[in-house]
Amino acid sequence: MSSPFKVLTIGDAMITLNPAVKGPLRYVTQFERKVGGAELNFAIGCARLGLGSKWISRLGEDEFGRVIYNFTRGEGVDVSGVEFVNGCPTSLNFKEINEDGSGKTYYYRYNSPILTMAPDMIHERLLEEVDLVHLTGVFLAIDPKNIEITKKIIEVAKRKNIPISFDPNIRLKLWSIEEARKAYNSIFPHVDILLTGLDEIRLISGMEAEDELAMFAREYGIKDLVIKDGANGSKLFRDGKWTRAESFLVTPIDTVGAGDGFDAGYVYGWLNGFSKERLLKFANGVGALVTTVSGDNEGLPYLNEVNAFIDDELIIER
Template identity: 30%
Template sequence: MNSHNKNIVCMGEAMVEFTRVEDQKGEALYIRGLGGDTSNCAISAARQGADVAYLSSVGNDQFGNVAMDIWSKEGIDVSHISINPGYPTGIYFIEPAPEGRNFTYYRKESAASKMTLTSDARALLSGEVILHLSAISQAISATAKELSFDAIDLVKQNGGMLSYDTNLRLNLWGLEEARSVINKTAAQADILLPSLDEAQILTGLHDKEDIIRFFLKFEPEILALKCGNEGATIIFEGKAEHIPALNVNAIDTSGAGDTFAGAFLARMVQGASPFEAARFAVAAAGISVQGYGAVSPIPNRKQVLEAMTT
């Protein structure tokens, strides 16, 4: 496997988010941001200095403009993102609740769910890249699911690699369909990035070692099992290493797994070994959980290196 110097291409759906907070008078305010797992991954990788392109479709609307502006300011290549005037950019709202937070999504028939591979997108994917996909990218529509396999085929035919996060969202599809699609995709992944809690639901297994054996049967070159506040376990060339999480006060864990994925891929393309990349990524994720939101607390390379030496 040679990931060194490859460009990273993240593909999927991003949505503009509105998080409810209260001002000093107790009046509700909504803070605007950007969400979406592959978008978070792209931003994380870009903040570590990697060359990153995002592949998606947004509506010809204010929310699409917001997303494009945020990506551009992060240094992400947006030149392959299509603008679809017939469908909107997805949005969602985050409301505080006694058990944590409630999420309300408006993503049905979104521009991203109708995305097609344009000639520009095909040219991008033909350039020996690392394509990063998630199961959410596939679950948003039948069109998106078929598109993902077309993109994988194109990347593989041209010497590229597939990075795959098995993010499980049962509000988007049923468990049996999710298992079928995720297993099919995992069998093509060079870098496999499941999360332990979701993997327990996906596989029906509970024990961590059983879950590792389950994913190793797909023969990825790298398996990085994200274990939340316990860190991550990396398996590469028959060797396994568990990397404990930073000892921090976690405030908001949304986007931590995406931060890990982006930081991990960035260090891989910069020449680090999978184990070195994972140590860096665990530190990045540990920093990200100390702030609110998925994007704002994602650290840059300097911040991660400082955290690793303190």
């Protein structure tokens, strides 16, 4: 059953070329075409869980742009905020996957269509009937102008009393840590839910101990500080207390998109009023399921799949 809640996100999308074999990219001769992008993955993850999901972006007026648009619309995401742009090719990335499921991503984003966006393109109507806005550091990193676009979205969201979740999602191939910190510090005071990896928050703030992180959350007025820590599970600081949840034991095939899936799971549970324990368990389950399938968003699960997985229900296959 669909949830009555609707989320909105903004960001780039790319054609992802997945290698046919594992190992260094220089030895790969065949690729499979997929669709990817952190914010797009989040939007699809939310839609599969049953949330209303809206994505704002720009795509090249080309065949790859049409692939992304049609794929996203087919997943049930509202693409009314997506426009096609002439003269700017749709972005690409090539993935390199190691034997243990970890990997690297190589981006080809020069003259990306997303660069044609400007703060004055953000209007109140884009946020109509939206219950939560989700932002990430990937969009911020692509171009300095995107920081102002993000702040315009925040301004409109705050005027409408719409809560904001934020995932720093650091991309040091796109900007320096000093540039990232400066941008994040301007965003944090407006964030209700911060979803970050332990390594990320350590890099951003220099903090990792729980008392330090609690102080960080209080300093910026962050209601939910959520720490994602892979196989070590996750934890939440809310109302002066920490809540923890163990990870699920799976054999990872491809870890790309797991954080985006976790974010979608957390936002779903948060909007639907889950207890803190169930909230973390649900988000951990979504993230774990993503790693069991190769691809950026192919492993994003549907609601019944998550519930069956985290509650250890027997699934009848034949």
